[in-house]
Structure formats: structure tokens, C-alpha cells
Amino acid sequence: MCGSYTFNILFSVIFMVILFGCLCEARVHVNVDIINNIDPNVxxxxxxxxxxxxxxxxSxxxxxxxxxxxxxNAWETTLFFCHFEWGSQSKWFDILVTKRDQYVCKRHSCVWSIxxxxPCRLTGREKCYHWRDNI
Known part of the structure; x- marks a missing residue:
């Protein structure tokens, strides 16, 4: 009985290592590229x-x-937000939202024109968004 228990524990540990190792290897990466299109002199x-x-x-x-x-991440909850400043303006935007961006930007950079x-996402079909309320 002790041998069977040890085998089950060992098998479970090996299975978990293989499973989580595969999840880490299969992670999708998204490239985010931000362009300053505020004004030619700003x-x-x-x-x-x-x-x-x-x-x-x-800058x-x-x-x-x-x-x-x-x-x-495996839960598809990755979120990056950016604070933008120019002149007297101060704005916020969620620049990487997994559910919104991962499939559009999976093969190409997620290019943002500020x-x-x-901000307008130029990747795929151009789509512009409103600034977030200040935090």
C-alpha cells in the first residue's frame, strides 16, 4: 500500500510540473507600441x-x-495602464487589456496613436477610444 501511495504522489507531482510547464511555454505575448501624435511640436x-x-x-x-x-497570464486578466501628460493635459488609458487586445494584436504589434x-489602436481596423476619467 505504501508503494502505491508513493507512486500516486510522484505521478501527481510529475503531471503538475508538465502541465504548468506547458502553460508557461504557451503564454501569448503582446507587443505594445505607442506613438506620439499629439501635435508636431509637443x-x-x-x-x-x-x-x-x-x-x-x-518621454x-x-x-x-x-x-x-x-x-x-493564464487567466487572461493582464492589464497595463498608462498616464499621459503634455502641456497642461493629464490623461489615463488602459493600453493593454487582454480581452480587448490579445486576439487583434496576437500576430502584430498593438500600435497606439496617442x-x-x-488613443487610437491602429492594429487591425483603426479604433479610437475615449480617455479614462482621472484616477
């Missing part, structure tokens, strides 16, 4: 982060871009 400040990761502050000259690559009236 510098854009941005700071992107998630609940667990801070990507730091960036984009007009027409320039910055990006990051992030893996989508504009006065809101």
Missing part, C-alpha cells in the same frame, strides 16, 4: 504600469514611439 510624457510591474517614465518627441512586450481626443 513632447509627450508617459508612464505605464500594471498591478505588479512598473515600466517607468518615458516621446513628436512622431516618435516607445513600446514593450508583455505575456498574457492623440488629443484619445
Amino acid at each position: 513632447q509627450l510624457g508617459l508612464h505605464c504600469k500594471s498591478k505588479h510591474k512598473d515600466l517607468g517614465s518615458q 516621446l518627441a513628436p512622431g516618435k514611439h516607445w513600446g514593450f512586450i508583455e505575456g498574457i 492623440r488629443h481626443d484619445g
